[in-house]
Amino acid sequence: MKKIGFTLAEVLITLGIIGVVAAMTIPNLMTKLKYNRESALLKENYSILQQMMLRANEEGAMSNLPYTDNMNQLKEWFNTYFLPYVKVTKVCYGTKGCWSQNAKNSIGQVYSSSERCGSGDVSFVLMNGTSVCMDDFRDFRFGVKGNGSTMIGFLMDVNGDRKPNKFGHDIFSIVFRDDKILPGGYDATKAQLDANCSSKCRQGLYCGTHCMQKVIQQGYKLPVIVDKK
Numbered sequence: 485m486k487k488i489g490f491t492l493a494e495v496l497i498t499l500g501i502i503g504v505v506a507a508m509t510i511p512n513l514m515t516k517l518k519y520n521r522e523s524a525l526l527k528e529n530y531s532i533l534q535q536m537m538l539r540a541n542e543e544g545a546m547s548n549l550p551y552t553d554n555m556n557q558l559k560e561w562f563n564t565y566f567l568p569y570v571k572v573t574k575v576c577y578g579t580k581g582c583w584s585q586n587a588k589n590s591i592g593q594v595y596s597s598s599e600r601c602g603s604g605d606v607s608f609v610l611m612n613g614t615s616v617c618m619d620d621f622r623d624f625r626f627g628v629k630g631n632g633s634t635m636i637g638f639l640m641d642v643n644g645d646r647k648p649n650k651f652g653h654d655i656f657s658i659v660f661r662d663d664k665i666l667p668g669g670y671d672a673t674k675a676q677l678d679a680n681c682s683s684k685c686r687q688g689l690y691c692g693t694h695c696m697q698k699v700i701q702q703g704y705k706l707p708v709i710v711d712k713k
Contacts, residue, residue: 519705522654522706536570558578573610582608583600587601590680590681615640616641627694640655651690668694677697
């Protein structure tokens with residue numbers, strides 16, 4: 485009887501083709517899975533921080549905000565109004581350990597090299613691994629117009645210390661104003677949003693800070709910035 489089978493050369497060629505196809509498709513698949521995970525985390529984080537701020541404000545958080553960089557006062561304020569309404573693995577009161585070192589804007593310029601996001605900031609790590617840094621401000625840095633009173637800004641690094649630690653990629657901003665949580669870029673015009681949330685941004689240090697609005701417009705789907713080749 486004549487035996488039918490594959491020759492060694494045919495098997496090796498087939499394995500080689502499978503290897504080439506795998507090398508071409510697996511990186512794209514891993515990137516897609518990464519974006520899907522981070523998109524889900526952004527949506528989850530938005531809800532977590534929204535609920536935390538609404539409950540904290542009902543208890544008087546904003547009306548009792550200490551207008552000082554005294555960390556003892558800020559620590560007492562955070563522990564009183566925020567910790568009861570959010571589950572965290574770690575809190576840093578103006579110290580290192582909860583926020584990315586050398587966080588960058590969307591075009592790679594260093595936003596902060598001190599593992600802090602402000603002079604009187606508090607940072608913490610959520611149960612899902614997201615690093616959050618919060619600070620008060622009054623300007624348009626995150627694309628949300630001031631109303632004459634202090635606003636609270638939250639920077640969320642959805643994958644913690646893992647790179648790229650860049651705005652519009654894995655760092656996104658949201659703002660608490662007028663008893664509401666608003667995405668970074670909420671008050672930006674379409675032209676401002678497109679200019680800020682771009683690999684060609686020319687807006688200096690705060691490039692990429694408006695991208696949360698674009699994420700929401702895309703149905704919480706990343707990416708929103710595609711780097712220049």
